[in-house]
Amino acid sequence: MRLGTLTIVGVGLIGGSIGLAARQRGLARRVLGTDRQQATLQRARELGRIDDFLLDIGEAVSQAELAVFCTPVDCVVEEVLSSARHCAPGTLLTDSGSTKGRIVRALQNQLPPGVTYLGSHPLAGSEKQGLENASATLFEGRLVVVTPAAEAAATALDKLVAFWQALGAQVRLMDPDEHDRAVAYTSHLPHLVAANLAGLLPPALYDLTAGGFRDTTRVAAGDPALWAAIFEHNRDAVLGAMNEFQQRLEHFRQALQSDTRTELLSLLTQAKKVRDVLGS
Amino acid sequence: MRLGTLTIVGVGLIGGSIGLAARQRGLARRVLGTDRQQATLQRARELGRIDDFLLDIGEAVSQAELAVFCTPVDCVVEEVLSSARHCAPGTLLTDSGSTKGRIVRALQNQLPPGVTYLGSHPLAGSEKQGLENASATLFEGRLVVVTPAAEAAATALDKLVAFWQALGAQVRLMDPDEHDRAVAYTSHLPHLVAANLAGLLPPALYDLTAGGFRDTTRVAAGDPALWAAIFEHNRDAVLGAMNEFQQRLEHFRQALQSDTRTELLSLLTQAKKVRDVLGS
Numbered sequence: 432m433r434l435g436t437l438t439i440v441g442v443g444l445i446g447g448s449i450g451l452a453a454r455q456r457g458l459a460r461r462v463l464g465t466d467r468q469q470a471t472l473q474r475a476r477e478l479g480r481i482d483d484f485l486l487d488i489g490e491a492v493s494q495a496e497l498a499v500f501c502t503p504v505d506c507v508v509e510e511v512l513s514s515a516r517h518c519a520p521g522t523l524l525t526d527s528g529s530t531k532g533r534i535v536r537a538l539q540n541q542l543p544p545g546v547t548y549l550g551s552h553p554l555a556g557s558e559k560q561g562l563e564n565a566s567a568t569l570f571e572g573r574l575v576v577v578t579p580a581a582e583a584a585a586t587a588l589d590k591l592v593a594f595w596q597a598l599g600a601q602v603r604l605m606d607p608d609e610h611d612r613a614v615a616y617t618s619h620l621p622h623l624v625a626a627n628l629a630g631l632l633p634p635a636l637y638d639l640t641a642g643g644f645r646d647t648t649r650v651a652a653g654d655p656a657l658w659a660a661i662f663e664h665n666r667d668a669v670l671g672a673m674n675e676f677q678q679r680l681e682h683f684r685q686a687l688q689s690d691t692r693t694e695l696l697s698l699l700t701q702a703k704k705v706r707d708v709l710g711s
Numbered sequence: 712m713r714l715g716t717l718t719i720v721g722v723g724l725i726g727g728s729i730g731l732a733a734r735q736r737g738l739a740r741r742v743l744g745t746d747r748q749q750a751t752l753q754r755a756r757e758l759g760r761i762d763d764f765l766l767d768i769g770e771a772v773s774q775a776e777l778a779v780f781c782t783p784v785d786c787v788v789e790e791v792l793s794s795a796r797h798c799a800p801g802t803l804l805t806d807s808g809s810t811k812g813r814i815v816r817a818l819q820n821q822l823p824p825g826v827t828y829l830g831s832h833p834l835a836g837s838e839k840q841g842l843e844n845a846s847a848t849l850f851e852g853r854l855v856v857v858t859p860a861a862e863a864a865a866t867a868l869d870k871l872v873a874f875w876q877a878l879g880a881q882v883r884l885m886d887p888d889e890h891d892r893a894v895a896y897t898s899h900l901p902h903l904v905a906a907n908l909a910g911l912l913p914p915a916l917y918d919l920t921a922g923g924f925r926d927t928t929r930v931a932a933g934d935p936a937l938w939a940a941i942f943e944h945n946r947d948a949v950l951g952a953m954n955e956f957q958q959r960l961e962h963f964r965q966a967l968q969s970d971t972r973t974e975l976l977s978l979l980t981q982a983k984k985v986r987d988v989l990g991s
Contacts, residue, residue, distance in 0.1 A: 554921040621927040626982035655979035699935035702906035
């Protein structure tokens with residue numbers, strides 16, 4: 432595929448990686464960045480994440496054939512709405528947020544004629560955020576969930592799928608709420624649990640941690656504001672997953688308290704089976 | 712340091728790594744292995760983990776100046792007691808188990824005159840178990856907790872500390888129960904929580920996991936029987952840590968349910984602070 436202007440709103444880890452990958456693969460005539468701070472945009476250009484930049488988000492998005500909003504989930508709706516007003520018919524807008532239901536619903540039938548929004552969520556990322564950690568291969572072999580909208584033209588969906596595939600990703604179409612329920616288990620609950628583990632460690636025990644603790648809590652180094660917004664956006668599904676987690680933990684506690692080796696073994700064996708399938 | 716015979720009981724990841732490191736560093740005149748299966752011992756010799764082996768554990772330990780028991784925590788006491796009967800005065804015995812209180816107490820004043828047991832716990836390891844994954848550098852820069860015993864000769868303690876240091880580790884002396892309470896937070900609770908997360912993932916969601924889920928649950932691939940024994944050995948401390956974890960999780964739930972952004976942020980920020988100190 433070959434786009435005209437690809438606009439990236441928010442040139443952090445995800446936005447910077449999209450820009451870098453798109454430039455290296457020649458997916459757009461021009462990769463245009465926009466962000467809140469000029470210094471960030473200058474650095475992004477220096478590092479080859481974008482070809483050029485504009486500080487005005489509306490202007491930057493209005494020049495796009497495809498614009499990807501890589502900003503916190505609680506900023507996406509407002510940014511899409513305010514910048515879509517400047518867009519020509521045929522413009523395709525998407526985001527990279529970890530939640531989809533609330534964003535998709537808020538944007539439904541709210542855009543100017545011919546301007547299409549479709550949700551995306553690349554299941555890639557890192558607790559190492561920011562421009563400097565961007566990578567052209569971040570999406571290679573990774574899954575990107577795209578949420579199709581009933582009212583959207585099939586050509587827009589085809590273009591978005593082709594875009595992510597051109598970055599090396601596999602695309603799966605999902606209903607936004609089904610996506611949110613799934614990532615509550617695969618990403619949001621694990622983050623919350625990791626933060627809960629890390630948060631209760633007293634400083635006197637830092638030296639006594641090893642690889643297991645570091646692995647288990649790694650994601651808790653993520654940005655608190657980004658994650659608070661994700662939890663709030665996906666509150667019901669996260670609370671549901673937490674509930675299931677707490678019930679199972681109580682089951683673990685009872686097995687341990689009553690010294691029931693078979694029950695402990697069965698819980699640990701079930702976990703190992705799942706984990707072995709996922710690979711390292 | 713230069714030992715006579717170093718006997719390793721159980722030539723898996725830890726035992727195999729000790730043997731390999733000791734041989735490469737010339738820490739013993741002979742590294743002698745013992746294990747339940749001859750095939751394992753043959754493979755360990757082939758891979759350079761040991762110089763030689765004996766199937767009879769009593770005989771192998773009786774020839775040692777230092778014997779390290781790298782077997783599951785629920786096997787250590789019986790194995791030490793049964794093989795110590797064959798040992799000459801001056802023999803030093805230790806183990807590499809993740810729990811110390813129960814083992815140390817069970818062995819107190821139970822050994823023949825002149826035979827000393829001191830507890831060790833190298834804070835190193837991997838969910839990738841077994842001989843094949845052994846590494847000569849597994850202990851480099853890692854912490855090994857050693858539990859001194861009041862009745863033990865200072866020379867025995869000095870020898871054990873020098874041994875672990877010669878493998879590249881740093882040694883910390885700790886009371887066995889203090890050790891167990893600490894690792895309940897730094898290792899056992901994280902393992903239990905990781906297993907709980909992995910165990911509740913339905914197969915339909917496997918594809919929707921990414922690096923975060925894999926990191927957070929990695930340790931759950933560990934051996935269920937080994938871990939069930941660890942949890943049982945350290946039951947009280949693990950239940951205490953679980954209790955604190957559950958209370959904090961309930962705090963998280965309330966912050967999320969009542970949509971209290973400041974409280975959510977504060978929990979996530981505290982976690983990030985801890986995690987940032989620990990490094991990647």
